[in-house]
Amino acid sequence: MQHLDGNVLAGPLAELFAFDPTTTSARCAGCGNVAILAAAMVWADAMGYVVRCADCDSVLATVVEADDRTWISLVGISALEVPR
Numbered sequence: 001m002q003h004l005d006g007n008v009l010a011g012p013l014a015e016l017f018a019f020d021p022t023t024t025s026a027r028c029a030g031c032g033n034v035a036i037l038a039a040a041m042v043w044a045d046a047m048g049y050v051v052r053c054a055d056c057d058s059v060l061a062t063v064v065e066a067d068d069r070t071w072i073s074l075v076g077i078s079a080l081e082v083p084r
């Protein structure tokens with residue numbers, strides 16, 4: 001089986017990321033808790049946002065807005081459940 005490059009993901013990922021992410025369920029990589037992102041604890045300042053698990057306080061995600069770009073890390077989310 002030959003591999004493809006990342007361009008093959010353009011269609012499927014464009015569909016997936018066209019949603020309100022706060023309605024998705026995220027599984028915490030730290031404790032395994034599954035909850036909608038809207039239920040997470042969020043700290044915000046001028047640099048951006050730190051999203052923490054409401055059960056174990058692990059960092060789920062960070063969002064940093066700088067100039068004309070947004071940097072998103074989902075480092076503490078082991079899986080997202082996206083409604084279709």
Ligand SMILES: [Zn+2]
Nearest residue numbers: 028031053056
């Ligand atoms: Zn957790």
